[in-house]
Amino acid sequence: MAHVLVVTSGKGGVGKTTSTAALGAALARGGERVVVIDFDVGLRNLDLLMGAERRVVYDLIHVVQGTAKVSQALIRDKRIDTLFLLAASQTRDKDALTEDGVERVIRELRPFFDWIICDSPAGIERGASLAMRYADSAIVVANAEVSSVRDSDRIIGLLDSTTAKAKHGQQMEKYLLLTRYDAIRAGRGEMLGVEDVLDILCIPLLGIIPESKEVLNASNMGTPVTLSNPASAPARAYSDVARRLKGEEVPLVVPSDKSGLLNKLFGRRAA
Amino acid sequence: MTTSRPTTSFKFRGGSFHALVVKPEAPIDAWLADVDGLLLRSPRFFAGKSVVVDVSELSLTKETFLGLLDELSKREIRILGVEGADRSCFDGRVPSLTRGQTRKSKKAAAPAIQLAAPVPISSLLIDAPVRSGQQIVHPHGDVTVVGSVGSGAEIVAAGSIHVYGTLRGRVMAGAYGNERARIFCRRLEAELMAIDGHYIVADDIESHLRKAPIQAWLEKDSLEITTID
Numbered sequence: 001m002a003h004v005l006v007v008t009s010g011k012g013g014v015g016k017t018t019s020t021a022a023l024g025a026a027l028a029r030g031g032e033r034v035v036v037i038d039f040d041v042g043l044r045n046l047d048l049l050m051g052a053e054r055r056v057v058y059d060l061i062h063v064v065q066g067t068a069k070v071s072q073a074l075i076r077d078k079r080i081d082t083l084f085l086l087a088a089s090q091t092r093d094k095d096a097l098t099e100d101g102v103e104r105v106i107r108e109l110r111p112f113f114d115w116i117i118c119d120s121p122a123g124i125e126r127g128a129s130l131a132m133r134y135a136d137s138a139i140v141v142a143n144a145e146v147s148s149v150r151d152s153d154r155i156i157g158l159l160d161s162t163t164a165k166a167k168h169g170q171q172m173e174k175y176l177l178l179t180r181y182d183a184i185r186a187g188r189g190e191m192l193g194v195e196d197v198l199d200i201l202c203i204p205l206l207g208i209i210p211e212s213k214e215v216l217n218a219s220n221m222g223t224p225v226t227l228s229n230p231a232s233a234p235a236r237a238y239s240d241v242a243r244r245l246k247g248e249e250v251p252l253v254v255p256s257d258k259s260g261l262l263n264k265l266f267g268r269r270a271a
Numbered sequence: 272m273t274t275s276r277p278t279t280s281f282k283f284r285g286g287s288f289h290a291l292v293v294k295p296e297a298p299i300d301a302w303l304a305d306v307d308g309l310l311l312r313s314p315r316f317f318a319g320k321s322v323v324v325d326v327s328e329l330s331l332t333k334e335t336f337l338g339l340l341d342e343l344s345k346r347e348i349r350i351l352g353v354e355g356a357d358r359s360c361f362d363g364r365v366p367s368l369t370r371g372q373t374r375k376s377k378k379a380a381a382p383a384i385q386l387a388a389p390v391p392i393s394s395l396l397i398d399a400p401v402r403s404g405q406q407i408v409h410p411h412g413d414v415t416v417v418g419s420v421g422s423g424a425e426i427v428a429a430g431s432i433h434v435y436g437t438l439r440g441r442v443m444a445g446a447y448g449n450e451r452a453r454i455f456c457r458r459l460e461a462e463l464m465a466i467d468g469h470y471i472v473a474d475d476i477e478s479h480l481r482k483a484p485i486q487a488w489l490e491k492d493s494l495e496i497t498t499i500d
Contacts, residue, residue: 124404146422150403153421157402199437200421202400 002035002113004106005245006135007177008159010151012122014143015179018215018225020119021049022235023139025224026242028083032114035074035084037105039131040121041097044088050077051222052085061089064101070108079227084113094127103164106134115245124158134164137173139206143180144192149200152176156203175206177241182211183255194254207241209234210255290351291317294325295339303342310346317348327355394430401426401440410447422462431455443470445489454487455499469494 007020017040024036038046041061047053052075058068063086070086077083086105089096109116120131132138138159142152156174165172178197185191198205209215214232218225226235226242240250296302309316324343326336336356343350394413401407401416403423414428419436426432426440429447431454438456445452445467452466459480463472466489480496487496 150422153403154423157405157421157424160399160402161405200419200439202419 002033002110002116004110004116004118004134004136005139006118006120006132006137007139007141008120008128008132008155009141009148010122010124010128010155011142011148014141014148015209015215016122016141017045017049017119018219019139019141019177019179019209019238020046020117021224022218022226022238023242023245024050024083024115024117025077025080026226026239027115027245028077028080029226030242030246031082032246033082033112034115034117035086035109035113036117036119037086037131038088038119039097039127040119041088041127042090042093043121044090046119047075047085047087048222049219049224050085052077052087053222056087059087059089060105061092061096063105064098065096066101070105079223094121094125094130097126097130099130099133102130103134124154128155129158129162132159132163135172136165137175139175139177140201140203141177141179142197142201144178144182144186144194144197146192149192149197152201156201174203176201176203177206177209179209180211181208181255205252206244207237207252208255209237209241290321290323292323292325292354293348295329297329299329299335299339299342306346317346320349321351322348323352323354324350325354331356395428400436403440420456422460428452441465444487450489452489455485457484458482459485459496464494464496466494471496 007016007023009016017038020036024034028034036046036050037060038044039060040046044059047056055075058073060073062068063070063073073086075085075087077085106116118131118135121127140152140155140159142148159172159174160166163172176198178194181194182191186193194205194208210233212232212234214229215225215234218228221228225232226238229235230239240252243250322343324339326339331339340350340353393411394415395407395409395411397407397414397416397418400418401420401424403421405421406425406427407414408427410429412428413430413433414426415433415435416426417435420426420434420438420440420442422439424440425442427443427446429449429452430444431452432442432444434442434456436456437458437460439460439462441463442454442461443465444454446465448467450467454464454466459476460482461473461476463470464487465471466487469489469492471487471494476496480498483498484500485496486499487494489495
């Protein structure tokens with residue numbers, strides 16, 4: 001039975017879709033059966049990042065509303081045959097998602113996969129709420145800056161109160177994925193430090209993805225960064241995260257800043 | 272967030288209510304004729320009203336007393352209780368009432384029975400961080416948070432607020448009128464603090480108090496903050 005993971009953040013542009021694609025690909029390359037679902041109905045992007053935008057026939061809304069079967073809507077990745085995409089509709093909006101429909105789609109997918117990764121839209125409205133509703137655990141994606149961190153704090157509160165798991169009195173596992181981390185800027189005090197973010201959010205750190213132009217290159221190519229350039233720093237960081245998700249012990253190294261000492265001498269610290 | 276009570280408690284409380292007191296006079300028949308006259312002029316005089324019959328200045332036998340009650344109910348006067356009826360007359364058809372003053376005078380002889388302790392002031396313990404966007408409202412006492420209060424979170428308490436962590440959100444102590452309520456936290460980064468409606472925003476907090484462990488209280492309508500080490 002699949003483990004249902006939601007990738008969420010509250011704030012937009014922090015790297016939810018990039019992380020969904022990269023983690024989905026990394027898990028699938030390790031032999032796991034993975035389906036990634038785009039919940040960003042009306043503003044879909046995951047299909048582009050997966051390079052599947054020209055192969056979408058049926059989407060999540062068709063399945064939710066019963067006009068297509070789940071098996072018809074699943075798009076198999078051309079590079080890894082255990083990786084599947086369930087695209088969002090671009091012509092509809094989030095109101096087309098129903099609670100019963102989403103629950104049914106996830107229930108039907110569970111027996112056939114090891115991982116179901118729900119890519120949440122930004123915000124706290126219907127799309128985001130339904131993406132997290134039936135999850136077993138959550139990856140909270142944040143950047144090391146105050147607005148992203150506060151939005152993530154808000155999302156954690158919702159994960160603890162509005163999900164199906166919370167309503168059954170269970171605790172939802174939540175992990176922090178710090179993305180677009182720039183060690184040099186953090187060292188200069190232009191970003192929050194890792195410690196500052198952890199101090200505010202109080203959830204376990206799953207990984208730190210360094211800021212890198214490789215991520216943008218991968219998006220433009222329509223290939224998850226873990227496949228386009230597996231040796232790059234962000235790809236290695238995502239692969240480590242995928243291994244941690246599978247339960248492996250992988251040491252986590254906070255990217256360090258070589259000029260950090262100099263800045264410390266000047267006494268500049270993260271706000 | 273909801274709190275659950277361990278057991279259901281049965282609540283008692285004293286209350287004073289307004290009732291129309293009628294005082295029949297002897298002879299009863301003549302008095303009833305006056306009542307009829309009144310009802311003729313204003314038929315809805317007693318409609319919807321709760322009526323107490325004061326018979327303390329009449330000496331009635333049980334028969335005349337019950338007869339009076341029947342006559343009144345024939346006129347659709349709803350009797351809430353009877354005051355001053357002799358115990359022998361009283362058959363339990365209507366409750367016997369006692370005035371506050373009467374009871375006070377008897378207090379020395381028969382001490383008042385303690386029906387129930389007043390509803391205890393309860394405190395609310397939150398054993399997790401309070402996240403941005405969450406609101407904790409506790410109108411019955413203190414709130415203690417073992418963890419931090421996030422930026423954009425809000426706590427409203429009738430009593431004091433204790434935060435064993437960093438206070439980054441908004442807290443309102445003594446929010447239902449309690450100038451003696453206080454706010455305590457391990458690290459002050461609050462957006463707003465208020466006690467009994469007197470508030471202070473982050474900009475007004477002196478820099479040496481920021482990120483320090485503090486307590487805040489009200490003194491002459493002004494919110495005072497001091498560090499506690």
